[in-house]
Amino acid sequence: MVPLVVWNRRPDSQTSEAGFWHQLLLASNFEFANPAKPPKRAEGIHLCRQRFIAIANNAQRNYVVLTIDEAQDLTFREWKWLLGLQNDLDYEGYLLSVFSVGSHQLNYRHEYMAITGNAHLAARFMAAHARFHGLRSPEEIAYVLNGYDIDSEWPPGSGVSYLKYFAPVQFAAGHRLADCAALVWKALVELSPESARRHLEFPMQHIARATEAMLFQLAHGGDWVDVTSYENWLQEFAKANFPDHMRIISTGS
Numbered sequence: 001m002v003p004l005v006v007w008n009r010r011p012d013s014q015t016s017e018a019g020f021w022h023q024l025l026l027a028s029n030f031e032f033a034n035p036a037k038p039p040k041r042a043e044g045i046h047l048c049r050q051r052f053i054a055i056a057n058n059a060q061r062n063y064v065v066l067t068i069d070e071a072q073d074l075t076f077r078e079w080k081w082l083l084g085l086q087n088d089l090d091y092e093g094y095l096l097s098v099f100s101v102g103s104h105q106l107n108y109r110h111e112y113m114a115i116t117g118n119a120h121l122a123a124r125f126m127a128a129h130a131r132f133h134g135l136r137s138p139e140e141i142a143y144v145l146n147g148y149d150i151d152s153e154w155p156p157g158s159g160v161s162y163l164k165y166f167a168p169v170q171f172a173a174g175h176r177l178a179d180c181a182a183l184v185w186k187a188l189v190e191l192s193p194e195s196a197r198r199h200l201e202f203p204m205q206h207i208a209r210a211t212e213a214m215l216f217q218l219a220h221g222g223d224w225v226d227v228t229s230y231e232n233w234l235q236e237f238a239k240a241n242f243p244d245h246m247r248i249i250s251t252g253s
Contacts, residue, residue, distance in 0.1 A: 001058075001059040001060075001061075002059065002061075002065060003055045003056045003058070003059040003061050003063065003064045003065060004064075004065045004066075004067065005024070005027055005028045005052070005055065005064065005065070005066045005067070006027065006067045006069070007023065007024060007027035007066065007067065007068045007069065008027070008069045008070070009023070009068055009069055009070045009071065009073065009074070016038075017041050017044070017077075017081055018038045018039065018040060018041045018044050019038050020044075020078055020081050021038070021039065021041070021044025021045055021047070021048050021081075022038035022039060022044060024048050024085075025039075025044070025047055025048060025051060028048075028051050028052070028055060030047070030051050033047075045084075045085075045088075048085060049085065049088050049089065049092070052064045052085070052089060052094070052096065053089070053092060053094055056094050062093060062094055062095065063094060063095035063096070063097060064089070064094060064095070064096050064097070065097050065098075065099065066082075066096060066097070066098050066099070067098075067099045067101065068098065068099070068100050068101065068102075069101050069102070070101075070102055071100035071101055071102040071106055072102035072103050072105040072106040072109065073102075074100075076113075076116075076118060076121070079113075079118075079121045079125060080121065082098065082125070083120075083121060083124060083125075086098075086124065098125050100125065100126070107129065109122070109126065110122045110126040110129070113126070133201055134201030134202045134203050134204070135201065135202045135203075135204065135207065136200060136201050136202075137185070138181045138182050138184075138185040139181070141181045141184050141185055141202075141207065142178045142181035143178075144204065144207060145176075145177040145178040145180065145181060145184070145211065146176070146177075146178040148161065148162045148163050148177050148211055148215070149161060149162075149163045149171075149176045149177050149178050150163075150176075162215060163176070163177060163215070166215040166216075166218055166219040167215065167218035167219065167224075170218060170224045173224075175224050175228075177211065177214070177228070180228050180233070183228070183229075183230045183233055184207065184210075184233055186230065187230060187233040187234045187237055188200075188202045188207075188237065188242070190234070191234065191237055191238065191242055191243045191246070192243070192246045192250075193243070193246060193247050193250050195250040202246075203245065205240075206237060206240045206241075206242040206245065209236070209239075209240040210233060210236035210237050210239075210240055210242075213236045213239070214227055214228065214232070214236065217232075
């Protein structure tokens with residue numbers, strides 16, 4: 001069990017310190033946090049510190065992992081508040097590791113912090129960088145599709161995967177979306193402009209939309225062979241504006 005807190009930060013998140021702690025409490029699923037009323041600043045600091053310690057203890061760990069989405073929008077003040085929380089937890093014997101996920105703008109924050117007298121923040125929270133890649137092989141696509149086949153659950157708590165729920169007859173017959181990986185890769189390549197074929201990387205968003213459309217068709221009585229055919233994959237990717245997306249990406253690069 002990983003003591004993990006995921007903060008899906010909104011661009012319009014609170015910039016006051018009280019609002020900052022309130023957002024972290026909500027992200028940690030603190031059951032006593034009032035969504036409509038942030039705690040006072042001092043109370044928010046205390047509650048966050050104790051909440052993160054409790055999360056670590058419940059997982060029988062001495063660390064907590066905080067993942068921040070849309071992290072490129074964090075202000076210097078927010079990074080400093082986070083630094084204070086990290087120091088407090090360190091004093092109590094707990095490590096706080098922060099993974100920041102954001103757009104390409106995040107790449108420039110490290111240098112900007114360094115030249116504006118905030119190198120200590122960059123050293124703490126931006127010690128390593130990694131770029132997200134799209135799906136780059138039929139094997140990776142098969143891994144993703146296996147998530148719909150097996151490694152998923154719907155409804156929550158049912159122990160039933162997406163494919164088994166939406167297409168129980170086909171699932172019982174042994175059909176799996178992962179077997180379509182080669183067809184999916186072929187369709188993605190065919191729909192990509194020539195300028196994008198030098199470095200083939202495909203976004204998860206369009207594959208998810210096409211796959212969800214497949215599940216919808218199967219749930220409404222579609223034949224497995226017809227639904228998962230090469231022509232149908234081409235059609236669903238086109239509906240999801242995949243060719244236009246790849247054209248824009250290749251032009252921008």
